[in-house]
Amino acid sequence: MQALEHTYHQEWDTITIFTDSKSAIQAITNFKWDASAYIPGIIRHITNFKASGTKVRLFWIPGHAGIAGNMVADHLANLRRTEKDGSILKNVYSVPEKIREIINDHKQQMLQRIKATTTNLAVTSRHSMGILPWHTHSVRPIQSALIRLRSGHSKLNGTISKWDMDTQPNCPHGCTETENASHVLLQCPTYSTAREELKQTLEKLKYPMDVPTLTGINCSIAKHSQKKIAQKLIVFLIESKLLERI
Ligand SMILES: [Zn+2]
Structure with a gap:
């Protein structure tokens, strides 16, 4: 009933x-x-x-x-x-x-x-329901950061500025671009050293360095590669101290 x-x-x-x-x-x-x-x-x-x-x-x-x-x-x-x-x-x-x-x-x-x-790639690229193992992490701040990056609802200026009029959307490191997932993961020169290993991993795996691939929402990538990418992404987030910002 x-x-x-x-x-x-x-x-x-x-x-x-x-x-x-x-x-x-x-x-x-x-x-x-x-x-x-x-x-x-x-x-x-x-x-x-x-x-x-x-x-x-x-x-x-x-x-x-x-x-x-x-x-x-x-x-x-x-x-x-x-x-x-x-x-x-x-x-x-x-x-x-x-x-x-x-x-x-x-x-x-x-x-x-x-x-x-929805047109959100995190949803439209899925082949099945349920939790993807490379989307999860037992350490809570890491788990939160992964979710925020995938959803686009982060604490980066690009998001905060949408509802907080005192915050400018720009990157705080002097870049003219909006500070969003794409900027911090791919472009911002402040994180270029920390980004190097992540970049090399993707080159070796022959996958593009883009946000869907890095955040694990490109579901055409095999599970073992997803895990490798997620591991390197986490190292990058910790080394760049982005974990505290995202
Ligand atoms: Zn920047």
């Missing part, structure tokens, strides 16, 4: 509910309104979803026995869907595989929806 209410204001093509209660599934699929106090509400939610074109699928998973095993697959294979045509779910995968597939479907749907709302 709560799961349904959570999804109620989101637009999904398909909603999949896993429950370990067979009696609940039976009550819902057979419209047994009086089976429990929750059933009428659940049936009403599902009916509303179906009326608005959203498919609702109910799956039974065993409560305490884990979710592996052929017995469960057989149960699933015989489980009727809630659709009116009464079509039978043909379960060719094992249950964990099926669950993974459904979860991945949902994640892809969610990603496509989020992508459609």
